[in-house]
Amino acid sequence: MNQNIWILMSADAIAIATTLIFAALGALFTERSGVLNLGIEGILLTSAISSFLAADASGSVWFGLIVGSVIGAVMASIHAVLSVVFRANQIVAGLALVIFGTGLANFLGKPAEGKTITTVIKPLSFGPLSDIPVIGPIVFGQDIITYLAIALAIVASRYLFNTRPGLELRATGDDPATVDAQGLSVARIRIRYTMVGGALVGLGGSWLMLAQSAGWHQAATTNGLGWIALALVVFAGWRPMRIIFGAVLFGFTLQLPFTLQAEQITFIPSAFLEMLPYLATLIALIALSRPGSRNSLGAPRALGTPFVRDER
Amino acid sequence: MMRIPFRVVFEQRGETPRRLSLLVPLASVLAALFFGALFLLATGYSPIDTYTNMFRDGFASFNGITDTLALSTVLICTGISAAFAFQMNLYNIGGEGQLYLGLIGGAWAGIALGDHLPTLIMVPIVLLCGALAGAAWIFVPAFVRSRLGTSEIVSTLLLTYIGASLIKHVIYTPDSFFRNPNTSFPQGRRVADSASLDSFGSSRLYPTFFVALIIAGALYWIVKRTEFGYRINVISDSPRAAHYAGINARRTTIWVMLISGALSGLAGAMLIVGPYGKIEPSIITLGYGYAGIVVAALARNNLGLIIVSGILFSGLRVGGNNLQVTTDTPIHIGVMLQGAILLFALGGEAFRRYHIHVVRVQDATARKAAV
Numbered sequence: 001m002n003q004n005i006w007i008l009m010s011a012d013a014i015a016i017a018t019t020l021i022f023a024a025l026g027a028l029f030t031e032r033s034g035v036l037n038l039g040i041e042g043i044l045l046t047s048a049i050s051s052f053l054a055a056d057a058s059g060s061v062w063f064g065l066i067v068g069s070v071i072g073a074v075m076a077s078i079h080a081v082l083s084v085v086f087r088a089n090q091i092v093a094g095l096a097l098v099i100f101g102t103g104l105a106n107f108l109g110k111p112a113e114g115k116t117i118t119t120v121i122k123p124l125s126f127g128p129l130s131d132i133p134v135i136g137p138i139v140f141g142q143d144i145i146t147y148l149a150i151a152l153a154i155v156a157s158r159y160l161f162n163t164r165p166g167l168e169l170r171a172t173g174d175d176p177a178t179v180d181a182q183g184l185s186v187a188r189i190r191i192r193y194t195m196v197g198g199a200l201v202g203l204g205g206s207w208l209m210l211a212q213s214a215g216w217h218q219a220a221t222t223n224g225l226g227w228i229a230l231a232l233v234v235f236a237g238w239r240p241m242r243i244i245f246g247a248v249l250f251g252f253t254l255q256l257p258f259t260l261q262a263e264q265i266t267f268i269p270s271a272f273l274e275m276l277p278y279l280a281t282l283i284a285l286i287a288l289s290r291p292g293s294r295n296s297l298g299a300p301r302a303l304g305t306p307f308v309r310d311e312r
Numbered sequence: 313m314m315r316i317p318f319r320v321v322f323e324q325r326g327e328t329p330r331r332l333s334l335l336v337p338l339a340s341v342l343a344a345l346f347f348g349a350l351f352l353l354a355t356g357y358s359p360i361d362t363y364t365n366m367f368r369d370g371f372a373s374f375n376g377i378t379d380t381l382a383l384s385t386v387l388i389c390t391g392i393s394a395a396f397a398f399q400m401n402l403y404n405i406g407g408e409g410q411l412y413l414g415l416i417g418g419a420w421a422g423i424a425l426g427d428h429l430p431t432l433i434m435v436p437i438v439l440l441c442g443a444l445a446g447a448a449w450i451f452v453p454a455f456v457r458s459r460l461g462t463s464e465i466v467s468t469l470l471l472t473y474i475g476a477s478l479i480k481h482v483i484y485t486p487d488s489f490f491r492n493p494n495t496s497f498p499q500g501r502r503v504a505d506s507a508s509l510d511s512f513g514s515s516r517l518y519p520t521f522f523v524a525l526i527i528a529g530a531l532y533w534i535v536k537r538t539e540f541g542y543r544i545n546v547i548s549d550s551p552r553a554a555h556y557a558g559i560n561a562r563r564t565t566i567w568v569m570l571i572s573g574a575l576s577g578l579a580g581a582m583l584i585v586g587p588y589g590k591i592e593p594s595i596i597t598l599g600y601g602y603a604g605i606v607v608a609a610l611a612r613n614n615l616g617l618i619i620v621s622g623i624l625f626s627g628l629r630v631g632g633n634n635l636q637v638t639t640d641t642p643i644h645i646g647v648m649l650q651g652a653i654l655l656f657a658l659g660g661e662a663f664r665r666y667h668i669h670v671v672r673v674q675d676a677t678a679r680k681a682a683v
Binding site (some may be wrong): 042098274 | 320322355398403405452456460461462463465467468469470471473474477478480481484485495526602605609625642644645646647648651652654655658659661662665680
């Protein structure tokens with residue numbers, strides 16, 4: 001067995017996990033405020049292509065990342081306005097955003113097809129640390145954004161559970177009436193965090209584009225990562241720290257098919273390996289469910305329900 | 313903090329005026345088209361040319377109309393599939409995957425049974441097998457939803473990705489039952505002649521269109537007139553009332569989801585007996601299952617309106633698909649417009665449900681009805 005391939009796989013799994021961490025953190029912030037945004041996949045795609053076009057035009061990946069995040073926030077603002085101001089059905093609104101985002105991204109991506117980007121985000125080098133066998137490439141061979149993702153999850157956890165705004169955010173998702181009685185605007189908080197969430201998802205989509213795929217492959221660019229991120233939030237019980245763990249785990253299942261192919265382990269059909277990440281997510285989702293478990297899992301109690309002061 | 317002197321007030325309507333029920337969806341579509349026009353202008357395409365072409369190719373020619381009705385055959389089925397579950401707050405958004413299984417189930421029957429039975433018996437068997445395969449694909453999500461409360465939204469969607477891999481598997485595996493053994497190029501094996509229908513004249517419209525209409529009517533009747541339909545209505549209105557009335561919500565949940573899955577599976581089997589006659593891997597890129605969600609949402613899950621929204625939406629798609637051929641506008645503008653129309657329709661809903669007006673802040677606080 002070629003040890004190098006497995007080390008590379010671990011490094012790649014952590015890299016894929018970066019997109020998942022950003023996307024899942026974005027979904028988590030949104031859902032903690034009580035808004036369910038199923039449009040993550042659409043936001044990922046739109047921000048991915050926007051970042052590609054921006055980086056291609058400007059020659060700067062950092063500019064690409066910024067544009068991608070801003071577009072992510074703009075896309076999320078559509079969902080925020082529909083679900084908070086117009087009190088639309090959030091599930092259908094999220095799906096509409098996926099359809100709209102997919103069409104928009106493919107439309108914008110037309111000129112980018114077949115193009116590759118020359119300026120990609122490069123892994124950092126920690127000198128001798130990166131040369132340590134096994135641990136070196138896995139722990140010290142990632143790019144700066146991957147470390148940022150992990151740091152962000154830690155900060156998000158502190159923010160959510162140890163700060164005043166974090167408490168307000170959690171309260172808005174659990175009991176908006178109380179937040180309202182405190183004189184805070186539920187609508188404003190929800191719109192704000194839906195947009196912040198969108199920016200985080202956008203950052204994940206841009207990173208996926210600029211560090212991972214380095215080419216536009218229409219919907220296959222994200223290939224359902226947005227949906228996996230949504231399941232990951234459930235898996236993590238709406239807690240940022242557990243997202244890191246879950247994202248790495250799903251990162252492994254996403255990388256496994258390529259590794260097994262490289263190892264020429266062919267007794268498992270490749271189609272089955274392709275299914276693996278989705279199957280693993282599904283099994284995890286079912287394993288975590290128990291009768292009446294929505295609250296014990298940690299789901300915000302007002303998730304998906306619009307807040308209306310005078311209709312209670 | 314900035315003070316805004318005006319405030320938007322939402323007042324719940326006691327009853328929706330009739331004219332609004334018609335006006336709002338219409339205005340939503342127009343608003344979406346207007347948005348699309350701005351977008352087309354910004355990207356250097358002519359909105360007038362684009363829309364004229366879309367309209368002509370979708371509604372105003374013989375081929376346009378028959379192609380639209382042909383597409384609506386599938387979209388009415390996936391639309392009812394979505395709406396039937398949605399009206400009970402069961403969000404089966406994996407109709408796409410159930411449609412893939414319908415392709416597999418239908419093709420299996422069409423190949424395995426061979427050319428022994430008359431078409432009049434064979435075609436219903438193929439359709440039934442597709443429907444059963446679709447229902448089987450949703451069984452696990454339905455079961456865990458009713459027993460454990462597992463989100464059917466995520467589970468049905470994940471199964472769509474798994475279904476897509478399955479389709480690729482049955483076509484690309486060298487000695488697969490579903491693969492044409494006579495070509496080296498991976499292709500689906502054709503079903504028996506008795507399992508495929510002829511289209512009407514020179515059109516691409518198949519008799520399955522009438523099956524779709526009958527199914528739509530039957531489902532409408534089930535919801536409005538049967539005890540099963542009554543149970544669905546009670547559960548969706550008030551789960552608590554249903555509980556006290558002794559209605560078994562678990563069992564109803566499973567049945568509603570299975571029927572929903574079967575309808576998407578049926579849509580897949582219709583593609584087998586109709587235009588394709590085999591499993592065509594490119595079907596997984598067409599998104600007919602997802603489009604069903606849009607059709608359902610535009611009809612506000614009203615089973616009676618699905619036929620109308622299905623046909624209108626199909627026309628939009630047929631027109632949009634032809635854009636690439638008739639002009640150089642990328643095909644994806646059609647998909648984008650679908651999403652935009654749905655987004656505007658959702659926003660427009662608010663105007664139907666609420667009386668929205670802008671007032672000065674002092675009045676707003678007096679009314680105590682502010683956002």
